[in-house]
Amino acid sequence: MNLPKIASISRKILVACVGLFLLVFLLVHMGINLCLLRPDDGEWYSIACNFMGTNYIIKVFEVVLFAALIAHIIITVALQIQNWKARPVRYHQPSKSKTSAMSKTMIWTGGLVFVFLALHFVNFYFVKLGLVEGKYMIQTEHALSSSELQAKYMAYTQGKLSPEEMATFQTEMEAVQGLMIKAESEGLYSDDMKWIRNLSAEDVKPVEGIVEGIEPDFYNMAFELFGNKVYSVIYLILFVALAFHLIHAMQSAFQTLGLNHNKYNKFIEGFSWVYAIIIALGFAAVPVYIMFFV
Ligand code: HEM
Structure with a gap:
């Protein structure tokens, strides 16, 4: 060289x-x-x-x-x-x-x-x-209230959404609700309730582009890796x-x-x-x- x-x-x-x-x-x-x-x-x-x-x-x-x-x-x-x-x-x-x-x-x-x-x-x-796929986490406030989702919700309550937009919004809300239910039932909230953690790639796929700030959950990844x-x-x-x-x-x-x-x-x-x-x-x-x- x-x-x-x-x-x-x-x-x-x-x-x-x-x-x-x-x-x-x-x-x-x-x-x-x-x-x-x-x-x-x-x-x-x-x-x-x-x-x-x-x-x-x-x-x-x-x-x-x-x-x-x-x-x-x-x-x-x-x-x-x-x-x-x-x-x-x-x-x-x-x-x-x-x-x-x-x-x-x-x-x-x-x-x-x-x-x-x-x-x-x-x-x-x-x-x-x-x-590479890993584990993911989302800040609870982002999951609940991304700015885009909030804007759509406002438009929805004011009856400003077209039927197609309404259908998309409902699908998106269902995806977010599905995530929240999973987090609740599987105890995925952190102790301070600020994070939903230990999510798999399949869990976050439906909400990608809907909620903000999906991040790798390096904490759970480290525990899983070194558990081996x-x-x-x-x-x-x-x-x-x-x-x-x-x-x-x-x-x-x-x-x-x-x-x-x-x-x-x-x-x-x-x-x-x-x-x-x-x-x-x-x-x-x-x-x-x-x-x-x-
Ligand atoms: C138990 C040992 C270690 C663990 C659990 C660990 C964990 C991590 C994690 C989670 C990241 C991604 C952080 C991020 O980008 O936000 C990272 C990045 C990185 N690690 Fe490690 N690490 C360890 C040891 C090491 C060692 C010994 C080296 C160097 C020889 C190293 C070099 C790096 C480098 C260069 C990056 C990418 C730069 C960065 O993201 O800051 N790591 N490591």
Whole structure:
């Protein structure tokens, strides 16, 4: 793979900056995930997901995040291929350096994180994009009173609807009522009654385009996914690979940016380990909790 003609050091600086950005993203993502553990019937988690899904600043960040992720993968894979090409014959003397041993596994732990992301997007993110079916939730006030439905109701009460419009309106109202009855009879309301949750794709199809704000129900999706021990174990194994990737990633980023110094190197090394372990344990807490305590 040929990289555009930018100096190798600029590429390394770009990888370092992007890497540090991804490290901060992981901390935020982990914080949001930990809301899943709060015994509040998913209230905090749903609020956080709703905010992340609707806030415009976050939407811009999402574009930056994906650009960063893609840039990170392309540049690091290309650099690795260049390294392999530059040194096709292995040295006879195995390296005794701890750092170089760790850095050699970066491409493999990175590959595992990539595999994780592919699986993870199919499990969660692609539902948001409508590429995969999942579970859905609707804010109760949206189900009851979308602005379009209200306008039609006003027109209906004032006798302003044509017979065809009347027939459509009645079908739509029946679909909404059907949803409310299902929510009531199957206990799909959240404790605070603000959400109807745990809806299947079949449940929401009849009201699509009628009620506003149908969102993925990531809370129930996470509980369903990690209720399956095979998925939990796969996720846990990949979190270990993520931790190893992050330990070296952080040290390497600091070095590239010239922020290392003999005086602080021990601190940076320790900090990288602590950060990576906190991230891995924080993410692992969700599947472990669901596997053993739910
Ligand atoms: C138990 C662990 C995890 C759970 C339950 C989880 C859950 C989720 C959910 C629900 C979304 C969609 C959020 C939305 O778009 O509103 C998401 C997106 C995403 N996750 Fe995770 N995640 C976990 C671990 C990870 C890890 C370890 C990484 C990185 C290595 C990661 C990277 C991403 C990325 C890049 C996105 C897309 C960007 C975004 O929507 O913010 N996730 N995750």
